Amino acid sequence: MILPSISIHKLIDSLTRSKASFALYRQPWTDEPILILQESREAHILNDLTDLNGKQGFLIAPFKQTEQHPIVLIRPDHRVCEWEAISETLDQFAKAHPEEIPASPNELPLVSANQAFQPDLSEKDKETYEEAFKRFIGPLQQNTFQKLVLSRCIHQDLPEDFSPLSAFVNACNNYPRMMISLCHTPETGTWLGSTPEIILSGHDTQWHTVSLAGTMPMQGDVMPTEWSEKNQREQAFVSDYIRKTVKQFGSKITEKGPYTARAGELVHLKTDFNFQLKDASNLGNILKELHPTPAVCGLPKQEAYTFIEENEGFDRNYYAGIIGWLDPQEDTSLYVNLRCMKIKGKKSILYAGGGILPSSTLETEWEETQQKLKTMLKIL
Template sequence: MTIPEKTLQAQIHELTLSRCSFAIYRLPWTDEPILVMQQEGEAQTLQQLTELNGKKGFVLAPFQVTPQHPIVLIRPDIVAKEWPAIGTALKDLPQFPAADNTCPSEPVQTETTLKERYEAAFDRFITPLKEKKFQKLVLSRHYTTDLKEDFRPLDTFIQACNSYPRMMISLCHTPQTGTWIGSTPEIILSGQEEQWHTVALAGTMPMQGDVMPTEWSQKNQEEQAYVGDYIRKTIKKFGSKLTEKGPYTARAGQLVHLKTDFHFMLKETGHLGDILHELHPTPAVCGLPKEQAYEFITANEGGDRCYYSGIIGWLDPTGHTSLYVNLRCMHITGHQATLYAGGGILASSTADTEWEETQQKMNTMRNILSLN
């Protein structure tokens, strides 16, 4: 990706310190940054995904909606593509008030503390799995790290674009959500007119140098099949002419996942919010049975997922929609970043392997931070 002018880096940095609402994103296999910005006021907040029916804009939805973490919708007063047009669009902006500086620095935890905490949560999760109360539960964690003095969000966004051509890269900021940067491999809903697409993505292995490993363990195949079954069942309620490709091995940075593509037709696009409400959270980030797993996770995970494992992207019922699960992401708070990652746990899982998997997933963001 071409590097924008230095003034743009500084301008975007300033905007992340204000009450402006905007997103810059880049779709997989494209080289085109897209800016969506609200020129006045703050992003709309919603309490339910169904409220997105008929709406257009850039969406950031949390894993769990709470008064602190509403769904936000950035009104696309400005949409600009490519750095020169983005630079021009940002020239005559009104002055936005400064953001509240309500993020006290978090103490940076040692790896030992983080691992002990993860192991305790793993124990809470594995017990009901072994008792067959759940088939699958996704356990996630987060950790906070200090950023370099000269950290610039746009630099990190560009590093992610250059490092991860297959992923959807985003930098999103609203007063309600703060600043999020991510690099996600997982579509939740994309398409236009009658043609729509979603995926079942689960199961994880590291790349072997430049070689994609393709021998999947039974555990990985099983956890992906749960996601596939759930997506198939959900999509059948809304769409017709469902076709499926996979599971096949798909690369995501230095990892590979098992992926099934689902293509289907929608007669009308006025109810995309209903589909999202039914799909989210899929067993790729939550568990089965869904409602009980959701309750269990929010009560027992021991952290707040905020916008990690929620939904991020562009929604347009009359044009093209590209919505993703917000994974491999981080929340920027002042001079710190909080990175998030999780993984599917089955009764056969072991804590060490699952911990290692979250480390590898967090490396997606960690690697580009150290390139800064």
């Protein structure tokens, strides 16, 4: 993907520091940027995922809904594709709302995936993770849970010349298989992500979701395919839950997988579920049952959800939530918000996690989160 003109570059970066609400995203295997822009400041706040029934817009929902982390739907007052149309829309928006466009730096960085950059990784990060791992592995080995997902975050200073739009374009160019998003609202802050995991997509009567679990690093340009028993069991747990959930709402269900699927410098075990829906007006009901999937939570689901909140040791915020385009009348493409970071001024918070089973080891799980964090670190 090419970088747009300097004027549009400045406008998009400025909007991430404004009170406007917008999302810029690119679907996997395309080179088409799509902009969703809301005219008014007032966000569409929802109390429950079921409130999404019949709604249209760009969704950003948290892992756990709270007063501080609401479900937000960006209204599509403008929905345009390709840089030329995006440029015209942003120019018109800037003229109509000059108060929404903060001043931006004169100099903008060139897009490069090879800038010298040193991440702030410390021993304290690992000590904190090790303490959390001990809290998680005990109940698993006592058979209280089948699976738990333990995640972590790192606080990272951004480069002096950091540009959200340059990072977005970098991610598009580095990760063609993933959905790339740059999303900003006053309620959620600014989020940049590169996620491989669909939670719900489709149109009319034809719908799709996936089970994505199990992780290994790429071996150079070769995709490894020999999966450990731990990874296979983890994927089976997630698939079983997805299968049961889809059966509640859909018919004519077909499965493909599990198979090895690449996501950046990692590979995962993936199973596709295709199914039919008679009525697409109740997508919120399906999302409430699917979210959070065992791929980001655990089993039994509700007990794992509560355990994570009480024992993980930090706020997941919108990490492992839902992000993407919702439209029951046309195409819907919703994803789990993974491989993401929150941008706060000159700092960012990066998130990563992994499934823990009774057979899991500290070093293996720590290394998995390290590899996942590299997805976002690479584009900095």
